[in-house]
Amino acid sequence: MRVLVLFVIMLILHMGLVSIIIIRSGIDQNADKNFKKVTDFTTFSATMIKKNKRRLSLSPMASAGPVLTAARANFTQEISFQSKDKDISLAKTLLHISAEAEAFLALNREMDAHSFQNERNGGKESSDGQDSSNVESMLMAGKTMDEWLLELDAISKEVEVELVSKEIGCHLIQVLEAVNKVLFETRGFKRSPVVDSKCSYLHSVLSSGCGSAILLSIIYIEVCRRLNVNIVGSRVGEDFLIWPETGNPEELFKVNSGHSLFGIVNGRCVEDPRSKAYDVNSNSLPGLDIATNRDIIGIYLANLIRLHWKRASRLNHGLMLTSPLRPVNDDGSSVRLLRPQDLRLAIMASEKLLILQPHNWALRRDHGMMLYFSREYGESVQELSICMAFAPEEEAEILEPFVEKLHLLRLESSWKYSGPKERIFLRLRIEVIEIESSLG
Ligand SMILES: *[C@@H]1O[C@H](CO)[C@@H](O)[C@H](O)[C@H]1NC(C)=O
Secondary structure, three states, X not given: OHHHHHHHHHHHHHOOOOOHHHHHHHOOOOHHHHHHHHHHXXXXXXXXXXXXXXXXXXXXXXXXXXXXXXXXXXXXXXXXXXXXXXXXXXXXXXXXXXXXXXXXXXXXXHHHHHHHHHXXXXXXXOOXXXXXXXXXXXXXOOEOXXXXXXXXXXXXXXXXXXXXXXOOOOOHHHHHHHHHHHHHHHOOOEEOOOOXXXXXXXXXXXXXXXXXXXXXXXXXXXXHHHXXXXXXXXXXXXXXXXXXXXXXXXXXXXXXXXXXXXXXXXXXXXXXXXXXHHHOOOOOHHHOOOOOHHHHHHHHHHHHHHHHHHHHOOOOOOOOOOXXXXXXXXXXXXXXXXXXXXHHHXXXXXXXXXXXXXXXXXXXXXXXXXXXXXXXXXXXHHHHHHHHHHOOHHXXXXXXXXXXXXXXXXXXXXXXXXXXXXXXXXXXXXXXXXXXXXXX
């Protein structure tokens, strides 16, 4: 609670509405009032974060490309809660996610090239280099977003050709067999055992043919949707399984030359006795919870966060996002060994997942921890404080000492960089520390 109160004080200081009276009245042990403060605080922070969102997501760059911002805005618009879940396009949403990541990588390359150029010119600014292209015309693995959507159309056309040329009727099973043939034989799509970033963005999977399990399922859903076949999916253990809506699920499990249709569609996980997917059969299938489009995007983004975090922390084998919460293990050295580009891509994916699941406290904790690893202490304190308001009490208790430590780290860094204008805030911050220690 103390941290929350302090955090509100810090925000007020930042806004220049300085009043020690507020600080004094903030230290109130009355439970009802405190509860009200938490709720006020969360709505207040939520609006602050909304205001800051754009800036936060672009914080490592001085003037980020307009493409980056546009891609995020298009993503947010696509999944906005104004649209019905069934109207959300998985393909478009995923391509917006691709576009943001590609724009970020392009910008990084540009900035590298720019500073290289500057070194050669002896520090003189070169005039070109600023990319003014827009998100619609940006190339991702050689194609624009619209061209990648056309690629999905082209795949479904190939399936139609397959059906017509073989004079196959429109029986569901035959359509699926044709989809399997085009996707897994003609086009040669493969599930990648090693998940790397080439297999983890829709455009790169369409381009390379190798993809993570969730992405191949999404491509399957999108191709079938174009053929008016509705594919549904469900999370089963660690896996995400898909199948067509059918009144006759037995036919999906009929084994033909070693594989069932269900097995071909979903890959190896279905044939692995260690996975929960192995236990799914025609009796249990109708009982599974069907994922919404938002759920599927959420699963995809969660995988993306995991992938980039893993890559960011590769040199730090076994480092978990929550490791610093156990003070014994944290000597601060972990932060130095993280790859900044992958860490940023993980944070970007996490920001998008939080737009989908704003009340998921564990996700917000992880987001706050990533911001800590990227040394954005102010933003980290903000996210972790909100998380504490939502989290179960025992989790909040684990976070509290860490958030207090972060406050100090943040004060330390603001001290280092303060200019004359900031001095007055600095003095007030010192008073906050004094109040904090008198509380403790
Ligand atoms: C992105 O959003 C803008 C503004 O709403 C819209 O004009 C543009 O067509 C969208 N781009 C894509 C690729 O959806």
